[in-house]
Amino acid sequence: MEKPALTQFIDNLKSVPDAARRAFLKNGLPESERERSQMSFHNFFLHMQSVRTHKHSLRWTYTLGLGIIATAALIILTATGVLLMVYYKPSTELAYYSMKDINYVVFGGRIVRNVHRWAAHLMVVAALLHMARVFYTGSYRRPREVNWLIGLGLLVMTLALSFTGYILPWDQLGYWAATIGANIAQSPREVTDAFGITHAVDVGGLGKQMLLGASFVGEDALLRFYVLHCVVLPGLLMTLLGLHFWRIRKDGGLSRPESVDKPGAPDYKPVQPGIFKPGTEKTYGLMALVKGSKPTVGTAPENTVMSWPHLMYAEAAVFALTMAITLVLGYFLNAPLKEIANPMVPENPAKAPWYFLGLQELVSYSAFMGGIGIPTITLVSLALIPFLDRKGSDVGIWFGGAAGKKVFWQSVLFGAMVTVGMLALTITQGWLRTWIPNIPQLVITVVNPGTVLVGLYAWWSLSNIKRHNSIRMGAVAMFTVFLVGFILLTYVAAIHRGPNWHFYWLHSQWPPH
Amino acid sequence: MADGLPDRDISRGTKWLLLVSSLVVIAIMVGEARSNLSAEWRRHQKEYHKLLLAKALDEANKETARSFNIALQQVVVPELGVTDRCVSCHTGIDNPHMADEKQPYRLHPGTFLKDHPVSRFGCAICHRGQGAAVNNADAKAVHAYWDYPMLPGKMVQASCGQCHDPKAMKGRGGDILARGARLFESSGCRACHKLGGRGGALGIALDDEGRRIIHQLPLTELKGEHTVWNWLAEHFRDPRGVVPTSQMRNPTLTEPEIEALTTYILSLSKLTIPEDYITPDKYEQKYEALRPGRPNGAELYRQFCFSCHESGTYSRWDKISGRFIPAIRGKALAASPAGYLRRNIELGRDGTQMPGWRKSGGGLSNSEIGALEAYIRGGVKPVEMTASAQGRGNAGRGRALFAQNCRGCHGSGGKGGVAPALGSATFLSVASDAFILSTIKNGRPDTAMPAFQRAGTAGLTDVELTDLLAYIRSMK
Incomplete structure (x- = not known):
């Protein structure tokens, strides 16, 4: 006989925690x-x-x-x-x-x-x-x-x-x-x-x-x-x-x-x-197709x-x-x-968030190239990587092995050298506008420290493809120099750029306002 | 399990990481909760509660003290845009029993709160500082990212000027402000600075100067604290010590005067204050500005002219602007025809620091310019100019004569040098031929301008004078 509903209700109420669990x-x-x-x-x-x-x-x-x-x-x-x-x-x-x-x-x-x-x-x-x-x-x-x-x-x-x-x-x-x-x-x-x-x-x-x-x-x-x-x-x-x-x-x-x-x-x-x-009480149909000669269990x-x-x-x-x-x-x-x-x-200086400071440094050379051109080039290059570097058996291996590790370190060195060199040149000597005051803006948009760096990076990447006869090595080289460039430009913009985007070794050397 | 033990071991490191990280998370959360619960204002309110209990003598006070609730306090005055939490620590600010206590429990000094109840005014509207903050350092906000840090000491009087006429504050708790206001008028600040549309154009207009924020001021040369009041005070001590390119004359002020003037400048604000808060004396100040009484020439001279011309009875070499500032009063004027002086005041002299003072320029009314002219002339009658040109002069010869005799002071091409620019449009339109001729002939008494045709000297002939005139007229 069923319990009266009210009793059942009370029992259910009591057992809510158990039932919920x-x-x-x-x-x-x-x-x-x-x-x-x-x-x-x-x-x-x-x-x-x-x-x-x-x-x-x-x-x-x-x-x-x-x-x-x-x-x-x-x-x-x-x-x-x-x-x-x-x-x-x-x-x-x-x-x-x-x-x-x-x-x-x-x-x-x-x-x-x-x-x-x-x-x-x-x-x-x-x-x-x-x-x-x-x-x-x-x-x-x-x-x-x-x-x-x-x-x-x-x-x-x-x-x-x-x-x-x-x-x-x-x-x-x-x-x-x-x-x-x-x-x-x-x-x-x-x-x-x-x-x-x-x-x-x-x-x-x-x-x-x-x-x-x-x-x-x-x-x-x-x-x-x-x-x-x-x-x-x-x-x-x-x-x-x-x-x-x-x-x-x-x-x-x-x-x-x-x-x-x-x-x-x-x-x-x-x-x-x-x-x-x-089992003794079951019949078995085809349950799975398996590799090998017999099904494995457990x-x-x-x-x-x-x-x-x-x-x-x-x-x-x-x-x-x-x-x-x-x-x-x-x-x-x-x-x-x-x-x-x-x-x-x-x-003054008005600085973007740190992850955009590298770009802001490039913007200080050319607003269009730094803000739109080079970021687009970078993103497109990154997007193309899997379609350019298609074959290889080194998936899952850091740098694709010892050769790649070597390319990585060489690229770190190369990237650091050209980036620091270009920064030093720009900071101490200025750029085309300093040398030829009447130069058309379009020339600077196309040829500025940012685009020159991108060009050098691209050359480095291609030369690695040729030298190692491997697209993967070229990709490692390119990614690495871009990464190094990004880090260095961000660092310089964050630490060494002061009022009017002038270069200062230390923040304490900034003129007060 | 088929994989056996190794499966369990593989997570050993991550388990430790999980444990340690979780403990750090818990520790930080507990720490943050604790610091929220033991906030500065809570400690002060606990202390205040103790004081209340100790001071309660009768039953009613004891009851109030017992029922005191520790909670964040804030004054919100929407009309003034005020949300001030200062009272969270200064709980006893309007409690007369707290007169002798130390800060922050002490009663507000003076009778200010009687006329300015905290509930209607808040705190920061007078004291400035960051009313939203709930700790001392951030509330004072001197070295915080806050535009208007708390005014130090007596400088808080600057805030009276928002609703009161600064001059009316004398003897009403605003002595320093009132003194500053008087100093402003008597030190000739308006010669270069506009306030309420009246004043010269060499300096910046000061209408909103009291609300300047520190980042708007050049700080490279500033000695001492980077605060607006220190900047102003330093600027009054030595204008060029703070702004090397400043043309401001060195005011000779005593330290209390500097404090007073700084306070007054800090009071200048264009902030809109709701009508309810504006006092009758402020309205009177505005009424006076609209309906000025009989102008007083001497006072006007002091306000608008003295800074450059000083007494005006001698011409003087001004180091800052690198030119002579001409004498304009007394004998020097004897040679100027009627209308000449007035038009100079109205239009100014372009190419020099002298601005025009009519309504659209320096903001003086016709009757004020009249009073000024009368004062400057000081009763000396304008001279009838009799000298006349001898036919048409030859500007070419005049040019050579100018180079010989005049260029040394008046500059080449009439651009002006140590002496006034003769090429000035005002001058050329205002000065009559007779005036120019007789000035060259007789010079200007009490100035560096000599007479070029005095009896007994070689001097210039009348024809030469006419040639010079022709050349001067050709300057445009």
């Missing part, structure tokens, strides 16, 4: 491999990962955890960003004061903002290094070309997100950085002006208008950057990121050298076929481990590490907040 965790934490794989299958967040992970993918020295660090930073940024959105008011009247409120009166507001700032920097660094890791291990090769392109898109999104966030506090720092950004958007004018067609085809002016919604950085610009920062770009980034993850699985997990799965490799453990015992593909818990531990640890890094930085170092934005008081 069952509903969410099924049978508690998984005990067997079968349960572990179900853990991965049945969980929305975990099913994106395969049930088993190759041991090579868990090596610290291979991935350096960079992709996960970038993802962890993104999660931290999303969480802290939502918290900041609760208090932030995107209007020129209120934005700055809402930052002050976050700093002074919101409980934990200071550290939330600081962590947001540091996580943003960390995400940029991690994304850049992740790209370098993927490049140097040759992981862009087939079948991962598409994911390399998606990754490039993610890098651009990351930079755009970071930059759009820069202006939101509405302080002097962000205001003038945004002004620089807008002027870069306007820099095609340098070319249209040179041809005298700006009145007809004002690409630059249009770009600036689109970015700012006005001819200056003001209310409309702030709202645009806010919408981009909080809605459009995160949406795009998340979509691309989902695609990026999905493609990792589609492309067979993280890249790894072919050798690790060959008999004789140090970690190689061959599959030990179990003995399949047919074992898994070579060199893989269960994702739950091993991959979970690795991901959780890197996530916790990212949290720890951003929290420690955020606790001790405050995110900058300068005076309220003031169009009447230009910052």
Whole structure:
């Protein structure tokens, strides 16, 4: 006989905790491999990962955890960003004061903002290094070309997100950085002006208008950057990121050298076929097509481990590490907040965020080349790499082996020499305009320290292809010199550029205002 | 498990990393929560609470003291755009029992809060500083990224000028400000600086000078603290010590005068204050500016002319501008015809530092210019000019004569040198032939201009004078 409904109701009420646990965790934490794989299958967040992970993918020295660090930073940024959105008011009247409120009166507001700032920097660094890791291990090769392109898109999104966030506090720092950004958007004018067609085809002016919604950085610009920062770009980034993850699985997990799965490799453990015992009360149809002569049971593909818990531990640890890094930085170092934005008081020097300082250095030679030309050349070159360097058996090997390592170090040396040389020349001697005051701007747009460097880098890359008779070596050479150039230009612009973009050895030598 | 033990070991390192990182995360979060809970203002309010309890003698006060709640305090005055949290630490700012306590618990000195209740004014509208901050250093904001740091000491009087007429503040808690305002008028600042549309154009207009922020000032040469008030004070001590290209005369001011003038300059603001806050005396100040009384020539001279012409009875060599500044009063004027002086005042002398003072220039009304002219003339009658040209002069010969006799002081081509520029459009339009001729002939008394045709000297002939005139007229 059924219990009376009321009694049943009370019993059910009492057993809610148990029933809920069952509903969410099924049978508690998984005990067997079968349960572990179900853990991965049945969980929305975990099913994106395969049930088993190759041991090579868990090596610290291979991935350096960079992709996960970038993802962890993104999660931290999303969480802290939502918290900041609760208090932030995107209007020129209120934005700055809402930052002050976050700093002074919101409980934990200071550290939330600081962590947001540091996580943003960390995400940029991690994304850049992740790209370098993927490049140097040759992981862009087939079948991962598409994911390399998606990754490039993610890098651009990351930079755009970071930059759009820069202006939101509405302080002097962000205001003038945004002004620089807008002027870069306007820099095609340098070319249209040179041809005298700006009145007809004002690409630059249009770009600036689109970015700012006005001819200056003001209310409309702030709202645009806010919408981009909080809605459009995160949406795009998340979509691309989902695609990026999905493609990792589609492309067979993280890249790894072919050798690790060959008999004789140090970690190689061959599959030990179990003995399949047919049950007595079942009939068996065709269940699977297998390699070899008989089905194997109770074992898994070579060199893989269960994702739950091993991959979970690795991901959780890197996530916790990212949290720890951003929290420690955020606790001790405050995110900058300068005076309220003031169009009447230009910052001198007005500097873009650090990751754009290399470009700003190039912009100081030619606005168009530094802001549009060379970044486009760089992105297109990066996008072409997987299609130019197609063959090779060195996927998953850092620098593709000893020869590549040598090319890497030679390229570091070459890149450093030509970049420092070109900087020294420009800083001490000036450039064409210094020597020939009446030179047409178009000549400088085409021939400036930035384009000369790009030319030298390209020559170096081609000569390496020829010397080593290997496209891969040329790619390593090119990527390395660009990376070195990026780092050095960023360093000089960040540390040695003072008021009016003059060179100073030390910040203390700057004239006060 | 097929893989056995090695599967477990593979995660050993990551487990440690997870453990250590998690501990760091927890430690930082606890640390941050602690520092939020033990904020500076909370400590002060606890201390204040103790003081309240100790000072409560009767039951009513004891009850108030007991019910004191530790919480962030802020004054919000939307009309003034004020959100001031200063009262989170200065909890006893309007509590008379706290008169003898140390900061930050002490009662506000004086009777200022009686007329300016904290709830209606907040704090930063007078003191400046960062009202939103909840710690001492950031609230003072002298070396923080904040445009208007807290005004030091008595300079807070500068803020009275937003709602009060500075001159009316004498004896009402704004003595320094009132003194500064008087000094501003008597030191001849308006000779070069405009304020309220009245003043010369050599210096910058000062209408919003009190709200300047430090980054707008040249700091390369500034000695001492990088604050606006120190910049102003240093600038009054030695203008060229702060701005090497400054043309400002060295004001000879005592230190208290410098403080007063600095305070006054800091009070100059174009910030819009809601009508409710403006005091009757401020309205009177504005009324006076619109409906000035009978102009006083001597006072006007002091305000607008003295800085360059000094007493005006002698011409003097000015080191800063590198030219003679002519005598304009007394005998020197005896030779100027009627209308000549007035038009010079109205139009100024282009090519020199002398600006025009009419309404559209220096902002003086016709009656004021009249008063000024009368004062400058000092009762000396304009001289009837009798000298006349002898026919048409020859400008070519005049040019040679000019080079011989005049160019040394008046510069080539009449551009002006140590002596006034004769090519000036004002001069050429204002000076009559007779005036020019008789000036060359007789010189200008009390100036460096000698007579070129005095009895008993060789001098120039009348024909030569006419030739010179022709040349001067040809200068444009």
